[in-house]
Amino acid sequence: MGDPRNAGLGSISWRASARSVLLVGQDSETGERAICQTKNNLSEQSPLSVGFEIVNGQFLFNSNPSGLTKERMLAQPKDADANAEQSEAEDFLLEALRTGEKSSRDVEKEAKELDITMYAFRKAKKRLGIKPFKKGGTFGGDTKWYMRLPGAADVVDIREFQHLQENHGNKASLDKGLTEDVDSAADEQVQHLNSTSSEMSAIKIEAPCDCGEIGIVGHWCRNCGESVQAEGSHRPN
Numbered sequence: 001m002g003d004p005r006n007a008g009l010g011s012i013s014w015r016a017s018a019r020s021v022l023l024v025g026q027d028s029e030t031g032e033r034a035i036c037q038t039k040n041n042l043s044e045q046s047p048l049s050v051g052f053e054i055v056n057g058q059f060l061f062n063s064n065p066s067g068l069t070k071e072r073m074l075a076q077p078k079d080a081d082a083n084a085e086q087s088e089a090e091d092f093l094l095e096a097l098r099t100g101e102k103s104s105r106d107v108e109k110e111a112k113e114l115d116i117t118m119y120a121f122r123k124a125k126k127r128l129g130i131k132p133f134k135k136g137g138t139f140g141g142d143t144k145w146y147m148r149l150p151g152a153a154d155v156v157d158i159r160e161f162q163h164l165q166e167n168h169g170n171k172a173s174l175d176k177g178l179t180e181d182v183d184s185a186a187d188e189q190v191q192h193l194n195s196t197s198s199e200m201s202a203i204k205i206e207a208p209c210d211c212g213e214i215g216i217v218g219h220w221c222r223n224c225g226e227s228v229q230a231e232g233s234h235r236p237n
Contacts (some may be wrong), residue, residue: 015039025073029083033066089116089124094149097130101148103133 015021018154021039026032036049052059092114096107111121124130129150136143205217213223220227 006022023070023073025068025070027068030145032066032071034066036066036068036070036073083094085117085120086123086127088114089120090128092116093121093124093130094127095147097147101146104145104147107147129201 015038018039019041020037023038024035026034032051033053034049034051038053049066049068051062051064051068053062075211089111092111093107096110097103100156106149108118108121111118115230124178129151130147132145132147134143135146167204204215207217207220207229209215209226209229210222211224211226213221215221215223217229218227
């Protein structure tokens with residue numbers, strides 16, 4: 001019935017009352033037989049299946065674990081048309097991805113043009129171990145899905161990352177240019193400060209001396225000979 005929980009006489013009540021449940025079955029396509037565990041309340045459930053054969057009326061366990069799963073044991077037998085469609089989908093994917101990765105959208109479009117159903121297409125991907133992956137999206141770019149055959153090596157287009165590579169050839173000239181720019185900016189700042197100081201020193205401010213004579217701040221009074229102070233300031237004792 002496709003679900004191991006309903007495999008016991010079509011009801012889960014038999015399964016619910018047991019602490020451990022074993023499923024005995026065979027692959028409808030290959031005829032492989034095995035025993036697997038579908039429930040265990042006493043310890044961790046075993047992921048392995050134990051294969052067996054019946055030869056001349058004798059029950060014989062296989063020496064190695066079986067790859068037969070409970071899902072394959074309970075799968076419905078396929079008819080000839082379904083088998084042909086599945087084989088066609090797998091052959092298509094092997095050919096489409098033979099030269100390397102391709103856009104998932106483009107591969108699906110080609111499959112539809114060949115009248116391959118999406119059910120057969122998805123099942124073929126799973127059987128072949130094809131897993132989609134993302135590419136792109138760097139610095140806000142569009143992200144796209146791609147697919148490739150399992151084991152295919154990743155191919156990186158170095159042109160996509162040239163803007164991130166270190167340019168050793170121009171490093172010295174860049175460092176020198178940056179140093180010259182910094183020194184030039186510093187010289188301009190010093191020149192500006194010196195110019196400002198000169199302009200400030202060239203400004204003459206008049207103020208009354210203690211004797212009442214008007215003179216230039218910081219200069220000697222022509223009347224009494226004392227230094228002229230700015231208004232509001234006091235002559236030191």
